[in-house]
Amino acid sequence: MLAAVIHGARDVRAEERPEPAILTPDDAVVRVVAACVCGSDLWPYRGVTPTNAPHPIGHEMVGVVELLGADVTSARVGDLVVVPFSLSCGTCQACRNGYPAACDQVTFFGSTDRQGHPVDGAQGEKVRIPLAQHSLFPVGLSEEEAEARGLVPHLLALADVMSTGLHAATAATVGPDDVVAVVGDGAVGLSGVIAARLLGAQRVIAMSRHADRTALARKLGATDVVAERGDAAPDAIRALLGGDLADVALECVGTEESMAQAMAVVRGGGRIGFVGVPNGGSQLPIRTVFSRNLTVGGGMASARRYMEELLPRVLDGTITPGDVFDLTLPLAEIAEAYAAMDERRATKVLVRP
Amino acid sequence: MLAAVIHGARDVRAEERPEPAILTPDDAVVRVVAACVCGSDLWPYRGVTPTNAPHPIGHEMVGVVELLGADVTSARVGDLVVVPFSLSCGTCQACRNGYPAACDQVTFFGSTDRQGHPVDGAQGEKVRIPLAQHSLFPVGLSEEEAEARGLVPHLLALADVMSTGLHAATAATVGPDDVVAVVGDGAVGLSGVIAARLLGAQRVIAMSRHADRTALARKLGATDVVAERGDAAPDAIRALLGGDLADVALECVGTEESMAQAMAVVRGGGRIGFVGVPNGGSQLPIRTVFSRNLTVGGGMASARRYMEELLPRVLDGTITPGDVFDLTLPLAEIAEAYAAMDERRATKVLVRP
Numbered sequence: 001m002l003a004a005v006i007h008g009a010r011d012v013r014a015e016e017r018p019e020p021a022i023l024t025p026d027d028a029v030v031r032v033v034a035a036c037v038c039g040s041d042l043w044p045y046r047g048v049t050p051t052n053a054p055h056p057i058g059h060e061m062v063g064v065v066e067l068l069g070a071d072v073t074s075a076r077v078g079d080l081v082v083v084p085f086s087l088s089c090g091t092c093q094a095c096r097n098g099y100p101a102a103c104d105q106v107t108f109f110g111s112t113d114r115q116g117h118p119v120d121g122a123q124g125e126k127v128r129i130p131l132a133q134h135s136l137f138p139v140g141l142s143e144e145e146a147e148a149r150g151l152v153p154h155l156l157a158l159a160d161v162m163s164t165g166l167h168a169a170t171a172a173t174v175g176p177d178d179v180v181a182v183v184g185d186g187a188v189g190l191s192g193v194i195a196a197r198l199l200g201a202q203r204v205i206a207m208s209r210h211a212d213r214t215a216l217a218r219k220l221g222a223t224d225v226v227a228e229r230g231d232a233a234p235d236a237i238r239a240l241l242g243g244d245l246a247d248v249a250l251e252c253v254g255t256e257e258s259m260a261q262a263m264a265v266v267r268g269g270g271r272i273g274f275v276g277v278p279n280g281g282s283q284l285p286i287r288t289v290f291s292r293n294l295t296v297g298g299g300m301a302s303a304r305r306y307m308e309e310l311l312p313r314v315l316d317g318t319i320t321p322g323d324v325f326d327l328t329l330p331l332a333e334i335a336e337a338y339a340a341m342d343e344r345r346a347t348k349v350l351v352r353p
Numbered sequence: 354m355l356a357a358v359i360h361g362a363r364d365v366r367a368e369e370r371p372e373p374a375i376l377t378p379d380d381a382v383v384r385v386v387a388a389c390v391c392g393s394d395l396w397p398y399r400g401v402t403p404t405n406a407p408h409p410i411g412h413e414m415v416g417v418v419e420l421l422g423a424d425v426t427s428a429r430v431g432d433l434v435v436v437p438f439s440l441s442c443g444t445c446q447a448c449r450n451g452y453p454a455a456c457d458q459v460t461f462f463g464s465t466d467r468q469g470h471p472v473d474g475a476q477g478e479k480v481r482i483p484l485a486q487h488s489l490f491p492v493g494l495s496e497e498e499a500e501a502r503g504l505v506p507h508l509l510a511l512a513d514v515m516s517t518g519l520h521a522a523t524a525a526t527v528g529p530d531d532v533v534a535v536v537g538d539g540a541v542g543l544s545g546v547i548a549a550r551l552l553g554a555q556r557v558i559a560m561s562r563h564a565d566r567t568a569l570a571r572k573l574g575a576t577d578v579v580a581e582r583g584d585a586a587p588d589a590i591r592a593l594l595g596g597d598l599a600d601v602a603l604e605c606v607g608t609e610e611s612m613a614q615a616m617a618v619v620r621g622g623g624r625i626g627f628v629g630v631p632n633g634g635s636q637l638p639i640r641t642v643f644s645r646n647l648t649v650g651g652g653m654a655s656a657r658r659y660m661e662e663l664l665p666r667v668l669d670g671t672i673t674p675g676d677v678f679d680l681t682l683p684l685a686e687i688a689e690a691y692a693a694m695d696e697r698r699a700t701k702v703l704v705r706p
Contacts, residue, residue, distance in 0.1 A: 094621030102621020268447030268455020297648030
């Protein structure tokens with residue numbers, strides 16, 4: 001079968017790989033209907049994080065169950081499922097409390113599972129899913145129906161970006177009284193805009209200077225746009241808000257600059273939901289957090305949990321998180337999918353096996 | 354008048370100082386009924402933070418209003434008041450949102466105000482209070498009544514430690530389902546125990562290895578005590594909780610070790626309320642916060658706000674936060690007050706002018 005393999009910086013290839021098989025009773029094998037490239041895939045693609053040995057890549061997928069291990073009763077063969085970007089047991093304390101991303105057995109695509117078996121990447125034709133009992137999320141539609149209704153991109157967004165945006169807003173306890181500034185206009189930032197509106201924020205400020213993304217942010221629910229960055233950003237927000245700063249910032253990038261920006265645009269006692277994978281020196285300066293009385297929460301989204309909240313909103317059309325996809329390519333052109341995102345020719349690329 | 358002045362490490366003296374006077378229309382002059390020494394006063398006392406020039410010290414006080422500036426209508430001459438450890442305007446965005454500790458004009462005892470006038474320390478006979486309109490908190494009792502009912506220590510605790518304990522628990526959104534571990538058995542940690550119970554925590558674990566403080570923690574509401582530290586602490590908590598970790602940790606010390614301890618004893622998706630003034634390398638390791646899905650909040654307590662919640666509980670006897678005082682000394686013996694706390698002969702020393 002064909003699957004994406006990263007060999008090093010700017011070197012992702014579609015290669016022939018062995019067909020996956022059931023290796024443990026808690027496994028499933030899923031045929032991929034749609035996968036995509038994540039902003040966080042660009043860290044190894046750009047060489048920011050090293051690739052020491054070639055490995056399969058990709059962690060977002062919608063697919064159809066082909067094989068099930070003996071212990072998996074949560075889905076049936078033929079079910080259309082979304083699989084969250086982190087796989088989890090469903091029974092440890094973190095899982096029981098709604099934080100499967102912090103599961104004791106958390107397992108990632110393109111890595112190895114707790115038994116030491118390799119795990120496929122989601123950018124491929126088929127994938128073995130360990131911890132399948134808790135990780136498979138059947139959506140209650142057939143593949144044909146989802147395709148016919150154009151829902152596949154929206155369902156795929158639940159695997160990571162939309163759940164991550166909702167995690168940022170949930171961790172920052174966004175509510176109706178809040179003015180929310182969203183730092184980052186990538187797919188996660190745009191999903192953060194959707195999430196802030198979904199939780200009722202009275203005003204959502206997209207911090208963006210790219211016309212196409214600004215337009216999409218407005219379509220998805222942003223009430224205001226601020227193009228300024230650095231020291232000019234809090235001034236621009238004060239100008240918008242009659243002298244005030246935002247109540248909440250959603251940090252959706254993961255760099256030192258974006259975290260500093262998030263901290264600079266919220267009032268004393270403000271909240272920051274941070275979901276950008278920390279890279280490039282991003283830190284939480286304890287004295288600033290202390291003296292400004294900030295609350296900081298977030299981290300890796302527990303997509304498995306948020307999917308349950310989001311699926312009904314996708315099915316009834318309240319939200320259209322798949323709007324973040326602005327390019328679709330076949331799996332064979334995976335190298336171009338990465339290049340398009342790296343060069344900002346696309347916000348997020350959907351990949352069809 | 355007599356007032357405490359810090360000259361350098363282990364050198365605090367009771368000295369004659371000029372009587373304070375009204376300098377701005379938003380000033381008050383308050384005669385101190387009781388003051389105390391704070392754990393954070395020990396940082397300069399121990400030389401951990403340098404004292405570059407001698408200055409008055411102390412930031413917790415209960416007193417009687419003697420003089421009022423023309424603009425101050427929130428109290429009357431003769432009122433018994435608690436004054437929060439940070440002084441605030443009451444009108445900026447942070448104040449309006451309940452975070453006066455992050456006030457745009459925040460002013461500290463023993464420092465200078467925004468007009469450049471020196472501000473007295475609270476460990477003295479009298480104190481000029483800038484930003485008095487918002488900072489004075491009349492308790493609705495006469496000095497004589499408060500003394501007769503033995504309420505002065507409990508009221509004094511609202512100026513900082515009890516409000517700080519409540520800030521830790523509030524920032525960590527403690528509620529009835531929570532198991533709360535309290536890191537630190539000083540006066541703030543003990544106040545954190547009271548606060549966690551006040552917010553309904555089902556189980557409060559005091560992390561302490563000192564018999565006297567352990568006993569007091571149990572009196573104040575701790576359901577369990579864990580003496581283990583470091584790597585042994587999470588194991589001890591798992592043994593208590595049938596394999597689980599705490600939902601919440603209150604970090605009430607401010608060192609690198611205490612923050613690491615707090616992070617180690619909570620489950621994935623846990624919350625940390627941190628109120629220990631960061632010293633000695635304390636930091637928030639972003640990758641741990643991210644991967645374990647922690648939420649971290651706290652900082653300097655907005656005592657002015659928490660006093661309002663706590664006063665009725667002190668007056669009706671629900672809480673007795675003044676129990677943290679285990680030594681009372683006259684102001685003239687301020688050096689001994691510091692030494693007793695530094696040498697851990699006292700948990701917290703109340704000082705009478």
